[in-house]
Amino acid sequence: MAFTRKQLGIPYALFLLIFVVLPLLVVLYYAFTNGSGQFTFENFAQFFTNGKALGTLLYSFVIALITTGLCLLIAYPTAYFLAKGRIPHGAAWLLIIVLPMWINFTLRLTAMKEILSFLEGNLAYHPFLNTIIGMTYDFLPFMVLPLYNTMEKMDHQLIDAARDLGASDAVVIRRVMIPLSMPGIVSGVTMVFLPAMTNYVVLDMMYNSTYIMGSLIGSYFSAYNWHDGSMISTVLLLLIGLLSWISKKAGADTEEGGAIL
Amino acid sequence: MRKRVTASIWLFVVLLFLYAPILVLAVYSFTEATMIGQVRGFSLQNYVTLFTNEDLVSIITGTFGLAFVVSVLSTILGTLGAIGAFYSRKRYRLAYDLANQIPVVNADVVTGFSICILLIVFFGMDKNTYIPLVIGQMALCTPFVYLSVLPRLKQMDPRLYEAALDLGCTPRQALQKVVFREVLPGMISGFMTAIMLSLDDYFIATYTKPAVFDTISTYVVNATKGSQTEIKTALWALSTVIFVVIAVAVVISNLAGRDKASEEGNR
Numbered sequence A: 001m002a003f004t005r006k007q008l009g010i011p012y013a014l015f016l017l018i019f020v021v022l023p024l025l026v027v028l029y030y031a032f033t034n035g036s037g038q039f040t041f042e043n044f045a046q047f048f049t050n051g052k053a054l055g056t057l058l059y060s061f062v063i064a065l066i067t068t069g070l071c072l073l074i075a076y077p078t079a080y081f082l083a084k085g086r087i088p089h090g091a092a093w094l095l096i097i098v099l100p101m102w103i104n105f106t107l108r109l110t111a112m113k114e115i116l117s118f119l120e121g122n123l124a125y126h127p128f129l130n131t132i133i134g135m136t137y138d139f140l141p142f143m144v145l146p147l148y149n150t151m152e153k154m155d156h157q158l159i160d161a162a163r164d165l166g167a168s169d170a171v172v173i174r175r176v177m178i179p180l181s182m183p184g185i186v187s188g189v190t191m192v193f194l195p196a197m198t199n200y201v202v203l204d205m206m207y208n209s210t211y212i213m214g215s216l217i218g219s220y221f222s223a224y225n226w227h228d229g230s231m232i233s234t235v236l237l238l239l240i241g242l243l244s245w246i247s248k249k250a251g252a253d254t255e256e257g258g259a260i261l
Numbered sequence B: 001m002r003k004r005v006t007a008s009i010w011l012f013v014v015l016l017f018l019y020a021p022i023l024v025l026a027v028y029s030f031t032e033a034t035m036i037g038q039v040r041g042f043s044l045q046n047y048v049t050l051f052t053n054e055d056l057v058s059i060i061t062g063t064f065g066l067a068f069v070v071s072v073l074s075t076i077l078g079t080l081g082a083i084g085a086f087y088s089r090k091r092y093r094l095a096y097d098l099a100n101q102i103p104v105v106n107a108d109v110v111t112g113f114s115i116c117i118l119l120i121v122f123f124g125m126d127k128n129t130y131i132p133l134v135i136g137q138m139a140l141c142t143p144f145v146y147l148s149v150l151p152r153l154k155q156m157d158p159r160l161y162e163a164a165l166d167l168g169c170t171p172r173q174a175l176q177k178v179v180f181r182e183v184l185p186g187m188i189s190g191f192m193t194a195i196m197l198s199l200d201d202y203f204i205a206t207y208t209k210p211a212v213f214d215t216i217s218t219y220v221v222n223a224t225k226g227s228q229t230e231i232k233t234a235l236w237a238l239s240t241v242i243f244v245v246i247a248v249a250v251v252i253s254n255l256a257g258r259d260k261a262s263e264e265g266n267r
Helices: A005-031 A042-049 A051-084 A090-102 A105-120 A127-153 A157-164 A169-180 A182-198 A200-207 A213-222 A226-249 A254-258 B002-028 B045-052 B054-086 B090-105 B108-122 B131-155 B158-166 B171-200 B203-208 B216-223 B229-266
Strands: none
Touching: A005 A226, A005 B054, A005 B090, A005 B108, A005 B131, A005 B171, A042 A051, A042 A226, A051 A090, A051 A127, A051 A182, A051 A213, A051 B002, A090 A127, A090 B002, A090 B171, A090 B229, A105 A127, A105 A200, A105 B002, A105 B216, A105 B229, A127 A182, A127 A200, A127 B002, A157 A169, A169 A182, A182 A226, A182 B108, A200 A213, A200 B216, A213 A226, A213 B108, A226 B090, A226 B108, B002 B229, B045 B054, B045 B229, B054 B090, B054 B131, B054 B171, B054 B216, B054 B229, B090 B131, B108 B131, B108 B203, B131 B171, B131 B203, B158 B171, B203 B216, B216 B229
């Protein structure tokens, strides 16, 4: 049989089918069946009628929303200053900002935890604040990177042109900068929002309590309750699908996904 | 001028936020203090513990060994996948892209849980073989290799491969001498991303690892719940060592990159 370049992809195609697509199908199967293997909506019905479970969903959403907002507020000017050349050697500074991503996140969180314990006396006094600080600390570089990549390609003369034509700072930001940097904003938000909603380790370490979507999977997992764990996974998958669809519509910069450093 | 000052102050504050915890811990790792704020004498005890405590040493070597194995396998698989997908018909190419995107956008906790359900619950595989752990982390890392190799293929002049064939190369030789050379930078950056993801991974490891094995992440999460101060402060030393190694690596790779760039500029 003749050798073609297409055949090189076969191992990865099989890998994707078996270890990426198939696990999700199995999760769907478990989510819609009960202990004796019969088809049921019961798992979902229980989740969506349970006030505490819905509270967790809402709480995770609020934490993720605040974290994403804070990251955006901090990262946007940072990326802009570096990309616009307000600061010499912008690319080198960017490298310094993303460098902490290489240190294991649990070690970085330990460091933040020690600092906060020193500043606040006891972490238990401000659990919510600590969670938000920990999340922002953890995810900030993931927001700066896509924003920088987009803003670097942005035509900065358009901003000058808007100024020359009499636009105020607020108008320049709202009508020129934000629309131009939208792909970066969308990719940054998708890179931060979802992990912030599911990363219960941050919560565990900063808060010493577990009350977030990801931790529900964790708790069902440790209780060997595959059906409910799968049901939560399915809920999250739907959310992820929705978010990716929105970000695709909004024209995210997905090309940069692989080039972290 | 005023704008430049504002920008510098802003950057300084952001860097302070990102680096203060790491640097403060680095300073404290060289003392006998067990908490930030204590004033104690200079000591290398944390570093001695870090390199002599059997638990810590096996965790560190295990984590880096795992990251290396996973990244090598992911780089091979992802590169071949990207080449295969790039030269396939559009319909198949889209299928590759779509499936590849799943682990990228998926929450790590769902990826880990679903791999665990499939391999351990459904197929009844033994966690102690390390196979679920390696496959799980590969499922996380390989898509990023694929994403860094694909742009290199797009940039490549398609005539190069044809020219190699016309000059008498077999397809295999043309692939080795032309295509792999072109995608090599993408493979390297994919490999580095894979290393980073594997070292940082907590969720996949926690669902698929053998009970007796710990990565740095799973160990730290459990260790910080207890109150073993000896281990706790040795972890400060660990984060300091990792930080220094990475900082040096980045400086060296940048200097090397600059030399190469200026060489190319001189030609």
